[in-house]
Amino acid sequence: MKNKFKDNSQLIQLLQQVDKLLTLSPFADRQCNFMEICGTHTVSILKYGFRNYFKKRINFLSGPGCPVCVTSQKDIDKVISLAQMGVRIATFGDLIKVPGSKSSLEEQMALGKEVNVVYNPLDCLKIADETDEEVVFIAVGFETTIPVIASLILDAKKLRIENLSILPLMKTIPTALNFLLTNLENEIDGFICPGHVSVIIGERPYKIIPEKYGIPCVIAGFEPVDIGLAIESLVSQIRKHTPIVDNRYKRVVKEKGNISARRLIEEVFEKTDVEWRGFGEVPASGLKLREKFSKFDAEKKFNINVKSSPEPEGCICGEVIAGKKQPVECPLFAKKCTPDTPIGPCMVSYEGACSAFYKYGEE
Ligand code: SF4
Numbered sequence: 001m002k003n004k005f006k007d008n009s010q011l012i013q014l015l016q017q018v019d020k021l022l023t024l025s026p027f028a029d030r031q032c033n034f035m036e037i038c039g040t041h042t043v044s045i046l047k048y049g050f051r052n053y054f055k056k057r058i059n060f061l062s063g064p065g066c067p068v069c070v071t072s073q074k075d076i077d078k079v080i081s082l083a084q085m086g087v088r089i090a091t092f093g094d095l096i097k098v099p100g101s102k103s104s105l106e107e108q109m110a111l112g113k114e115v116n117v118v119y120n121p122l123d124c125l126k127i128a129d130e131t132d133e134e135v136v137f138i139a140v141g142f143e144t145t146i147p148v149i150a151s152l153i154l155d156a157k158k159l160r161i162e163n164l165s166i167l168p169l170m171k172t173i174p175t176a177l178n179f180l181l182t183n184l185e186n187e188i189d190g191f192i193c194p195g196h197v198s199v200i201i202g203e204r205p206y207k208i209i210p211e212k213y214g215i216p217c218v219i220a221g222f223e224p225v226d227i228g229l230a231i232e233s234l235v236s237q238i239r240k241h242t243p244i245v246d247n248r249y250k251r252v253v254k255e256k257g258n259i260s261a262r263r264l265i266e267e268v269f270e271k272t273d274v275e276w277r278g279f280g281e282v283p284a285s286g287l288k289l290r291e292k293f294s295k296f297d298a299e300k301k302f303n304i305n306v307k308s309s310p311e312p313e314g315c316i317c318g319e320v321i322a323g324k325k326q327p328v329e330c331p332l333f334a335k336k337c338t339p340d341t342p343i344g345p346c347m348v349s350y351e352g353a354c355s356a357f358y359k360y361g362e363e
């Protein structure tokens with residue numbers, strides 16, 4: 001069956017509508033800044049040519065949309081420190097190449113340290129069951145992944161697994177957006193909100209953005225027509241001065257999100273202050289294990305002694321994540337820093353802005 005969200009004729013119609021609106025006030029003499037909060041949206045916007053098409057009219061900013069990219073340098077150093085202590089690390093593949101201040105997991109593997117790549121956090125149960133070694137899962141992720149990490153903890157408790165813990169580096173998106181608008185100087189005219197995160201949290205957590213800041217939001221899917229619908233929604237909302245949270249991904253995102261997944265998160269985790277790359281410490285934007293699960297907290301189980309760590313010299317990942325600069329403004333982009341020789345995390349992860357710019361080009 002034909003996928004109507006890849007339908008060219010619908011996309012052309014949408015683009016014509018947006019073209020027309022962009023000739024009218026308030027767009028005629030200024031460029032709009034739209035921030036996408038999902039690495040896969042960054043990829044879609046570049047890959048399908050939206051960035052080039054709207055050049056000089058719409059400036060797309062890559063926000064804090066990739067969980068690996070927003071992990072602070074200090075937290076990456078904690079991961080490396082755990083590997084150096086000799087515990088077995090279980091992690092999503094993207095983290096392996098991210099350079100810490102002095103080393104990366106990839107280098108630690110070459111030195112003989114044990115690192116298992118997992119695709120599902122629940123795989124850690126089997127890994128821990130098959131070894132007597134301590135296993136630490138590096139719990140990086142947004143609301144999309146966090147319910148599965150909560151299940152991992154509940155299962156580990158039920159199965160009385162003693163040699164498994166997690167390094168809790170999880171972050172929540174709406175708090176970060178609020179912080180971005182309150183604390184970081186930014187001129188954002190609209191947000192393209194993440195599809196998968198919204199499956200869990202629903203529409204409500206974004207409402208503060210139009211209500212308090214007057215900035216429109218649209219929840220979008222990832223196909224070309226989805227992106228066209230998102231752009232058309234933001235431009236129309238700005239034109240009519242009616243900012244709302246417009247859910248254009250209703251085939252997947254329900255108004256209230258996934259209530260049972262959120263209950264699972266609530267049961268296992270509680271809010272905590274956490275450091276984001278590019279943002280610094282953001283109050284109540286991270287999650288830590290509730291006291292009754294604290295024996296699964298690797299920070300408590302092991303003596304991780306890492307001081308604050310500087311960003312890699314010359315790397316502007318922090319500014320890219322905060323929407324202040326584009327990857328191509330980094331002097332290292334595509335020169336010293338490439339996917340084979342990444343200097344910052346945004347060049348490592350598939351969802352990272354620098355990697356997307358490198359792969360799909362800007363011009
Ligand atoms: S998990 Fe989904 S919503 Fe979140 S950043 Fe990745 S692609 Fe976007």
Ligand code: SF4
Nearest residue numbers: 316317330337344354
């Ligand atoms: S191009 Fe490389 S060094 Fe520059 S911001 Fe991106 S990841 Fe960092």
